[in-house]
Amino acid sequence: MRRSVPQWALDAAIVLLAAGEFLTVQSRVGPLVNATYLLAVAALVLRRKWPVAVTLATIPAAVSGYLWLAPLTALGTAAAAVPARLAVYSCAALMFFAAASPKSVAEARGRTADQWAAALIGPALFSIGPTALGQLARTRRELAARLRELQHSKEQERRLFVEMAVVEERARLAREMHDGVSHHVSLINMEATLLALESKDAQARLRAQRIGELGGKAVDELRDVLGVLRASGEPERLPGLSQLPDLIAASGLPVRAECTVSSGAPGLTPDIELAAYRAVQEALTNAAKHAPGSEITVSVSSCAQTSVLRIEVVNSPPTTACGAGRDAEQGNGVSYGHGLVGLRERAARLRGSVTAQPEPDGGFAVRVLLPLSARRPAN
Structure with a gap:
């Protein structure tokens, strides 16, 4: 059976990879950019608890264009965890503008149309990709939850069907017992009563009366049993x-x-x-x-x-x-x-x-x- 990776191990691996990425670029940027990188890497620890806030904290690190893993991970987590699409799309738009903005006014003026198009492709993929993957993961979870609910509903429906079949069978048994046994016991009781009234032998009358009493008790208990079978509950008298x-x-x-x-x-x-x-x-x-x-x-x-x-x-x-x-x-x-x-x-x-x-x-x-x-x- 396939064993899934623990969530804490996956989170720790992502933080370590982001820290490793930061070490590869820290010597090429200034102290301010390094501070934004450190903030982004540290914020990843809380990305599952506050996904939107962590995403906003990683946006400054995307401006330089060197550090990608922390912003990508934060945006993907927000897209997968936050049900409000407006908040997710707003974070994706901010990430896009932060990554696509030129470093200076001179650089913006010096770009041609082709250079602008080429400069926008990367940031677009940078913001759209994690958002799409995160929402895909969220949709998959929702579909899995709906599937479980559907299976649970089908199981409940099956149990209800079985219970209805049992109730119908109990009712059928009650009818059969009533038509077969109760009828004959009642006739025996009646015959015993008539014998007690017509017999001239005192001992025979006593025995007939006793047969009638026992028959009456049998009918009462049989009615209790029939009540249980029909109502699927407990008899009124136990x-x-x-x-x-x-x-x-x-x-x-x-x-x-x-x-x-x-x-x-x-x-x-x-x-x-x-x-x-x-x-x-x-x-x-x-x-x-x-x-x-x-x-x-x-x-x-x-x-x-x-x-x-x-x-x-x-x-x-x-x-x-x-x-x-x-x-x-x-x-x-x-x-x-x-x-x-x-x-x-x-x-x-x-x-x-x-x-x-x-x-x-x-x-x-x-x-x-x-x-x-x-x-x-x-x-």
Whole structure:
């Protein structure tokens, strides 16, 4: 990759070259001209800070016609740095007249037309050349800046296009979920309600009512998810630790719960509370499917020293025959179901971990560790 020369090194080189040029002519001119040369060389140090003032300071050195580098450099810098064209053209005109003026009245009277033309060509190039090169450099910088702005605008446009495509896809998914899942869940809820009203068996009515309640909760959560997909934002209601008692009560399972952390505690963000809620929900679902009749212990605690939220759901071995053979999701550790996979992914996004494995007594345990956020909720 090509490496550019540092600006300070370039400025130092120019000052040294101008000083070297001054040393070649100082013996041929008087003290006054030498003073103008020294002023021009010294002023080059400040040419980037005050380009117009430095250019004016180098004009007296151009009168003698011996020293060229300092006036040329100063004029070129002014043309490249100063946006006001009138100031740049005025400096170029002064430089031209200073370089083209004859040394005496006698010399001016003695020149013929051809001599005047020849005498004006050099000063014209002397003033026009640096001005043109400086403005060319300025135009190049401006074009490069415009090109960067155009590239930035195109990148923003591309990102907006991608975001719009994501929003449209989320809306499409919301419609599909509504048309497919929400419709059938609502029908199940309705059928369960009718069964609860028409059944003569008290136990069947209770089970139907519970099915209806669970179906209603499923519809509510599905609506929240659909709201997120449609609005690309956060749902209005995020389940958290405060909803765990309702979740445990609605499960109808023999659960012994112990929660020493309250919702909204320092370090508990909505994402962490939602992950904890889903962890308990998934563990209870697995216990109901694979270990019916088992006793379940739910524990939610935090450790101040490690700043970690710990969720532990442990169930005893199943007590009914249908739960004796667990499948791979909760059995021999060969594979896990989609629920535990999703739980692991959710915890990984929060830099946490999930372990799900059989217990020595034949039960099963799901343990989740979630690091608490360093941010504190506003008072």
